[in-house]
Amino acid sequence: MTSTAVPAAPAPAQKTSGRNTESDRLKAENRLGQKLVAPAIILMLIVTAFPMIRAIWLSIYDYSLTAPDEREIVGASNYITALSDPLFWKATGITVLYMVVTVAIELVIGFAFALVMHRVIFGRGIVRTSILIPYGIITVVSGFTWQFAFSYQNGFVNGWLPFIGDDFNWFGETTPAVIAICISEIWKTTPFMSLLLLAGLAQVSEDMIEAAKVDGATWWQRMWKVVIPNMRAAIMVAILFRALDAYRIFDNIFVMTNGAEDTQSISFLTYRQTIEQFQLGMGSALSVLLFLSVLLIAFLIIKLFRVDLAQARQEG
């Protein structure tokens, strides 16, 4: 993120540096730098850039792995089929819903957790260790855990919630199934959000908060007028990371509903077309669309981020 703006390492001064040796030295440094990053670049290209180009190429074919000899170029037909299919829009809609709901709730809970972690003195280690447990647990395991918790056969949620019947099937309808999936997702990723926010909180100067306190600002005023504006960058980074991550939601859906009851996300639809139904052409078209929508979301959030920064500057 901000790490793109790397300050240049000052070149150590050399006693006998004439113009020539200086530029030779710079050239050598340039070559060494490029050599050192080459393995990383090559690896990233093999696994992302090359397959992505291949996906664009495959997406213009009608290509099924069950009948590889019958593959033929069909142009934009896969895209037209996908974009005119209600299934595609349903999956996109539900994915946006997952993203907005989980990130919004995580932001609130994560901020509250960060505030507590920032102030806690006694038991700091225990809190920080515990908060890493959901972060570290395999998403599939957390999906199972919550699925069993919500299950009417062997779960405890129905028994604990007074306004819900003991035999209520959470996975029988779209809305409760989506709620259950969101809870699993929120449980797992809130810690990440709160740790990023905690780091942002640590950068807000205590003096300013004290000064606002002396001036008689209430707790809410201090939060809204001092703390939050000063950690805007951290908040935006956290939102960007989490939103892009949430848009790829897959594991929880796979485990909890396997896409039943209209809970399938766009990632899930793509996986199904490609791996389960062997429709490589159609799957590739969906891959490209998925990639483009992630780019669009990144663009929108970064755009929003800039606007906010400008506002912050005007206020200051």
Next chain:
Amino acid sequence: MKQKIGIIVGVVLILIWCLLPVAWIISMSFKDEASITVGNPGFLPSDGTFAGWENYRAVLDNDQFLKAIRNSIGISLIATVLSVIVATLAAYAIARLEFRGKRLVLSMALAIAMFPVVSLIGPLFDMWRAFGIYDTWPGLIIPYMSFTLPLAIWTLSAFFREIPWEMEQAAQVDGATSWQAFRKVIVPLAAPGVFTAAILTFFFAWNDFVFGISLTSTEAARPIPASLAFFVGADPFNRPASLLAAAAVIATIPIIVVVLIFQRKIVAGLTSGAVKG
């Protein structure tokens, strides 16, 4: 006083949030199969439904789980070591050297971190079969390496930028050879960062699901998350919940151990790459 109570309440809530589901899966792993399929809305195993270590014994006798755990440990460790080596070279160059294409590396890493993994599985599935590495360890190690590189490069370059590199020269002035200066001064300072990057990389590899289910087809390379999701047991219509719970607990133990030991480093690593920079 009021604030103190608020913080105590907050701490308790955080602990409940983090640990309740973990307590639940552990409790399930000790229930017997019958009580789970018949319907038992209780949280803890009640009278007569406590199965002791039965489920754990069954998991450790199950060939499919054992192979999956072995695959996960092997693949994750190899991917972690290789990824950290490659990332260390790159991060060193980014933090210390001026060269053309530096921005390109960083923006590429950023783009990959945002990449929707699923959009790569189709072409990778096809490519890996052509190369003959579909359903093998390298078939998973390569994607894991490349997807953990961005986080590792960020974390490491953030660490490296804070190392006082002048100390290396100072040691040389004091008569150390450049190798001695590097090994005695820089390596001890860089080691914690490298270690943090390794832990985060291991987390990613251990947690991966999409590659695990798409790029494997047999027990030859299938990692534990994929194996858990595909496990059906004797009756395909009734997933053996308590057995799965026991397997899930076993798969989680390595992560918990890592978290308990390296809590401080993980927090530093997670936040330095993203927020400082």
